[in-house]
Amino acid sequence: MLKLGPVEIAKYPFVEDASSYIRDIGITLEKLGTDPDLQIFIDMAMKRIRTAADGGVYESLPDMLDKRRMMFETLSFLVAVILLKLCGMQTLIRRFALAEARRAEKNLGVDLRIHPADKFELAKRLIGDLFSVNIEYINGDLSVPVQDYLTRAINFHEREWNLVNRRVSKGRVYLTRHETVRLLRTEISSYIQAKIRSAKMPTMQSGFEKPVTELIDLAKRFASETVIVSGEHPPCIKHAIEILERGENLPHSGRFMLATFLLNRGQSVEQIAPLFKNAPDYNERTTMYQLRNLSGESGGGTKYTCPSCEKIKSNDMCFANEKCDGIFTPLHFGRKK
């Protein structure tokens, strides 16, 4: 595994193993949970989680060259992971992972500059190790292999991500730094989520109890926000909702299917919009705009209908069960024959 210096660990703390890092700097979990002098780390961690929960990105402390500050940065992340594990609320974990992924994206964007070379080398190795993508500078331009580009970009539905709208040469696709990290966004957040999921469950300490209760309350606030979906939905729709709930990327065709289905079932744009909140590329304005278009509220005024089962099948989004027998649109699912 990649060996990072303190500055890099502060920027990409998720690469570290929480318990061994803490052990290495000579702090025990008990001490962290009981020593009032260390309370500050818990406070910082809580701030970091709250920022993430509100959809913000935690801003690094200024003056990152100060060694103590870097340790603060790293510890606040690792303590946040401990608290999240203890509270066990998946919505919070997901939001936290997403926000931390955005933060890592920002840092990677800076580090991927061609100069200084050592920073670039590190960012390149980090991306190579974690996501097996080989980034290079060729004639001063950043590039990735076509096949690595394609497997990721097919999940983006903006036309500019079509390979044909890219500069391609000798098996490589040329991207800006910003585009390169955007390409990896989903993977960074799933990596962080997986890392939190697989981390060892810490033992509860007295000093953790209060913050953990607070986190559970915080998570409940979000729980009430999720869309209440009534009636039994066909498997394709359920599957799409699950993907979104996990914070994963649902392809454009899937979003279209889900939105048109729910709109046709009489749900309103406002009721549906929160469903898409967890999507890795969520943007409130565009989501509302697209939903209004589909519902016929704006645009040409035509209300779109749900795609047919056949169309859904061809998009690999059909998970038919026996209740699907004989229907040709998800809208007919569960109708008495």
Next chain:
Amino acid sequence: MDGKNSMNDQDVKLLERSFKRYYLSHLTEIPVPTDIAKREFGYKKFTGGMIRHMNVQDEKAMRLLLVENSPADVYCSNSYYLFPNMDMKKKDWQGADLIFDIDAKDLHLDCRYSHTCRVCGECKNVYKESSKCPQCNSIKHISSSWPCKNCINAAKKQVVKLVDILENDLGICADLIEIYFSGNEGFHVHVGKTEYNMLEPRARVALGDYIRFYNVMPETYGVRRSKIDRKKFPTEDDPGWHGRVAKKFFGKNAPRSTSNTEYVKIAEKLKNAQYTMGACIDMQVTGDIHRIFRMPGSLNSKSGLAKILCTDLAKFDPYQDACFIDCDLVKISAQCPIRFSLGGRTYGPYIKETKVEVERFAAVYMMCKGTAHAISS
């Protein structure tokens, strides 16, 4: 064309025997697909019916398949599987070579009409220039096309464009690119093992769209609705589509400013460029990883010509170089309204049903296209 239903027992016998003679005398020249044991095989008989999901362990088993089963067509997957003979779900996909299909019929050439005829689905009458059978008034028919030189040359041009993109844009080494004549109206371009082998269908479609120059937007080249971004203009030295677009649309004619109408005009130009600059590949084929393809070295039952490797595309003449059926004379009854050249000779047209004695390869060609029948000698 699916000539089988216009075929009688004698036709089947003649075709099977002719094909078998080819396979027997060329057996050692037929290339063995790489990793043969990991591929799915299949074949069709002249009597109809398709057999799929077979595995062929080695060269010996492949030869046996060719001579024992009297196949009309033989197919082999571009995909590799752990268990090629299981059904699709259990095969365990291990990757697939890139494969591209270029077919003259997709090029919408003007000559096409002149060399297409119809075989009546009811009375087997062969006719041209009529919407229904002049003999029995049925509209049921099978179209039968006789690609001409123009067709083949147009298809070759597409191959050249494709190979340029594969090598220069996608970085595929020339040694890994094999061009095959399909045995009928076009070419199959096979790409051996590369980093692209693991791509899923959607990614293959995106790759295909790149090759076709499909779905391009003017913004890519610095042209937006509201303004132009000269920094993004392509230059002739740019690699890939940027360079090709620069040569064709920029330079002296580069837009100086844009309005919405200007933008629309450029968008239209780029859209049309897919037909002139893009390589016309069959997208159904490009995106499908569970398909089986005509096997190199096998005969095509639409023509009796072989699917063979073209080492010199420019010089390649399918009517000479892919015609391997024996040249002994056979008697047939032909009704073939199209004049065609094959194996250095010219045949037809036979407007009325005519009993003729022709070389076996020509007899097979006409029979495969549904315009001749065997006569017992």
